[in-house]
Structure formats: structure tokens, C-alpha cells
Amino acid sequence: MNLASLTTLRVGGPAREFREAATEAELIDAVRSADADGTPLLVLGGGSNVLVSDDGFDGVVVRDARADVSLVNDGACGGLSITATAGTPWDGLVAQAVASKWSGFEALAGIPGSTGATPIQNVGAYGAEVSDIVSIIRTWDREDRQVRSLPLIKAQFGYRDSMLKRTMTDGPWGPTPRYVVLDVTFHTRMASLGAPVRYQQLATALGVELGTRVPIIDVREAVLALRASKGMVLDAADHDTWSAGSFFTNPVVADDALPEDAPRYPSGREGLVKTSAAWLIEQAGFTRGFAIAPGAPASLSTKHTLALTNRGGATAADLVALARAVRDGVRERFGITLVPEPVGVGITV
Incomplete structure (x- = not known):
């Protein structure tokens, strides 16, 4: 089984063994058997938050097929x-x-x-x-x-x-x-109205003030429209969605580590603020559609700088090279190291 077909980035080499679990008992048995044999194990869901090596995975890949x-x-x-x-x-x-x-x-x-x-x-x-x-x-x-x-x-x-x-947990493979x-x-709870809107971009899209409660169906439709405008809703025909979504998490840093004009949001941690990874990327000179070389098969999304995308034919190595270029550029400009959100499988950004 080639893992590229099971991930939203559409990269990744073969698995030594692939098992699909149709019941909880089958899922547990697959995990328990791999552990008992000392075999590397990867439990795969929707494949939207992983970056799999071009060499694949030399172990057992288990996919949960239950949808109840x-x-x-x-x-x-x-x-x-x-x-x-x-x-x-x-x-x-x-x-x-x-x-x-x-x-x-x-x-x-x-x-x-x-x-x-x-x-x-x-x-x-x-x-x-x-x-x-x-x-x-x-x-x-x-x-x-x-x-x-x-x-x-x-x-x-x-x-x-x-x-x-x-x-x-420790195993022979790490x-x-x-x-x-x-x-x-x-x-x-049952309710036709959602929680008070807490995000300005969503409030603007809904045409309401922050803190307003609106019908949950309207919230979902507005969120889907916002995500689609950023290439964050899966569409096989749109290469901007051949991604792992937001590739870097928003950094949580000391307030004085940021320029005065940087966006700041509550972090929930004393003395620290959360800022926008997309803002840092853009201010470091990386624009939408940025690629290491013209025509390269991996680039930033043309809709959102926080997504790394496969334009068709990209390898995991192509995406890692792009991620490192962006990470290093932001670090050089701001002294902040972006942290990848997807899990690397046999590969490190």
C-alpha cells in the first residue's frame, strides 16, 4: 500500500504491511499484535496531519475504518x-x-x-x-x-x-x-443558536458584532466559505487543498519578542502572547505561491501562506525543503522558530 494515496499531502512511500480495522476488536488486535512482535506501528486516520517519508513506513500501518x-x-x-x-x-x-x-x-x-x-x-x-x-x-x-x-x-x-x-511509550523503534x-x-446541548462569536474574521463574515449568537447553520456555512477561500476545504481538483492545512502552529512568545505591529492574541499563559504564523511568514518575504524554484512541485498555497501544497508530483523531500526555507527565513527575520503542525513519519522538518 502506497501511503501517498492515504494522505491529504499525497506524498509518502509504501507501508510494509497495511491493515484496515472494521471493528474495535480488530483495531486493538492489530495494535497489540504489532507491539507484541516489536514491529513499528502507525495508526492512520484521515491522513490530514502527517508528512510521510518518500521511503514509506517499514512497519504496520493500521487504519480505523469505523464511522459510527x-x-x-x-x-x-x-x-x-x-x-x-x-x-x-x-x-x-x-x-x-x-x-x-x-x-x-x-x-x-x-x-x-x-x-x-x-x-x-x-x-x-x-x-x-x-x-x-x-x-x-x-x-x-x-x-x-x-x-x-x-x-x-x-x-x-x-x-x-x-x-x-x-x-x-518506548519500543525497539523509538x-x-x-x-x-x-x-x-x-x-x-440542543440549540439552534451557536456560542457567542469569538473570532473577528468570522464575525465580519456573518455581519455581526463579536459576542453575538447566530444560528449554528449560519456559522457552519460561514466557516466553510472562509476555509474554502483559503484553500482549507478538500477539493481533488484544487491543488491548494493538497496540503496538511496549516503547516505551522501560531507561536506563543514573550510580548517583547514581537515587533510593535505584529498581531497579538491571548495565549492563556502568563506573560506570553500568541501571534500569527502567517503574518510572520509574509513579513519575512514569503508570498502566496512561493516556491524554492520556478515551477517547483511544492509551493505555499496561492490562497494562504500558512499551507504548504503539493502542486502535483511533489515528494516529501520537496515539501521538507520548502518548510525549512520558510522556517529559516522567519527565524532569521524575527528570531522565532516556527513549529510544524503535521507529524513527520520517517522524516523531520
Whole structure:
């Protein structure tokens, strides 16, 4: 199996072995068997947050093919609980939530990938994060070899971060994620209006003031339009969407590390502010469509400087070279080192 066909960047060499799990038992068995044999393991969801080496993966790749959503609690007691298996496509779940008036999902529309990946990265957009609605994450603990449920407080969510992302287990092939997500339970409520709009660009698109509550269907449609304008909604015919979304996270730095005109946002961390990686990239001289050489198969998106894209025929090495050029340019200009958001598989940016 060539992994390029399973990732949104459309790069990556072959896997030594590929297994697709149709049930939770099959998923756990595949993981447990690989661990027992000392075989390198990659659990793959939607492939939207990985950059796979051109050499591929010399181990077992397991893909969760389950896509089940169940209503655990109907909201009669004031709350609504929904459980989705890890393989459930995230944007499909958001669409179902909006149609069902399950509030809290709407601003996270259009994000590619699987539901199981969302709490690992604590995905977020337009003033919302998945940690706002996560209740319980059921996992397979590879170290203790048992199913373990992690309540919200144990997830230790941060900006594009969680305990799941940080916690590794040792193996003969090096550190690897300890927990494999089996399903995620979300807690929210029935509502036709979304949470107060917290992001200025979204408020502008909706034609309202910050803090206004608008119908969740309007929020989803506005978010999808905004993401599409930046090439952030998957479209096989649009090379600007052959990407891993935002390639670098927004840096969290000391306020005095930034120029006066740099954008600043609350970071939730004392003495630190969050700034825009896209702004830093643009101010360092990298424009939309930038490529290392004319006609190169990897370039920045023509719609958004934060996305690295495959223009057709790019290799993982092409994308790494582009990422390093951007990272080094920003560091030289501002003294800030951008951190990649996608996970490198057999490759380091």
C-alpha cells in the first residue's frame, strides 16, 4: 500500500504491511499484535496531519475504518452526549451535529481528518477548540495493554496540544504514542443558536458584532466559505487543498519578542502572547505561491501562506525543503522558530 494515496499531502512511500480495522476488536488486535512482535506501528486516520517519508513506513500501518455515531444521552437532563468512533470523518460529524442542532461543533466545520485525531491535536478554528466539547476519550493503552477512559481533566488540553500528543511509550523503534483513540464522547446541548462569536474574521463574515449568537447553520456555512477561500476545504481538483492545512502552529512568545505591529492574541499563559504564523511568514518575504524554484512541485498555497501544497508530483523531500526555507527565513527575520503542525513519519522538518 502506497501511503501517498492515504494522505491529504499525497506524498509518502509504501507501508510494509497495511491493515484496515472494521471493528474495535480488530483495531486493538492489530495494535497489540504489532507491539507484541516489536514491529513499528502507525495508526492512520484521515491522513490530514502527517508528512510521510518518500521511503514509506517499514512497519504496520493500521487504519480505523469505523464511522459510527451514537446519541448516548438525549439531553433530557440538560446535557447532550454523543459518541463517535475514532475513524468517523470529522467534517461529517460536524454536518450531522449542525443538522441535529447539537451546539458547539459548528465553528469546527471543514477541518479534514478523523474524529479520533481531534483531541490529540486539540484542533481548533475561529475561536473554538474541540476541547470545548470533549467529555471522555476512550483509548487503548499500549503500555498497560488495556482499554482506558480519559475524562476531560486528564486530557490536559492546551493550544494544539494534549496529554495524548505528549505521552509516548518506548519500543525497539523509538518513542511512539502510548494511547490509541478508540472513540470520543462529546458533551453539549440542543440549540439552534451557536456560542457567542469569538473570532473577528468570522464575525465580519456573518455581519455581526463579536459576542453575538447566530444560528449554528449560519456559522457552519460561514466557516466553510472562509476555509474554502483559503484553500482549507478538500477539493481533488484544487491543488491548494493538497496540503496538511496549516503547516505551522501560531507561536506563543514573550510580548517583547514581537515587533510593535505584529498581531497579538491571548495565549492563556502568563506573560506570553500568541501571534500569527502567517503574518510572520509574509513579513519575512514569503508570498502566496512561493516556491524554492520556478515551477517547483511544492509551493505555499496561492490562497494562504500558512499551507504548504503539493502542486502535483511533489515528494516529501520537496515539501521538507520548502518548510525549512520558510522556517529559516522567519527565524532569521524575527528570531522565532516556527513549529510544524503535521507529524513527520520517517522524516523531520
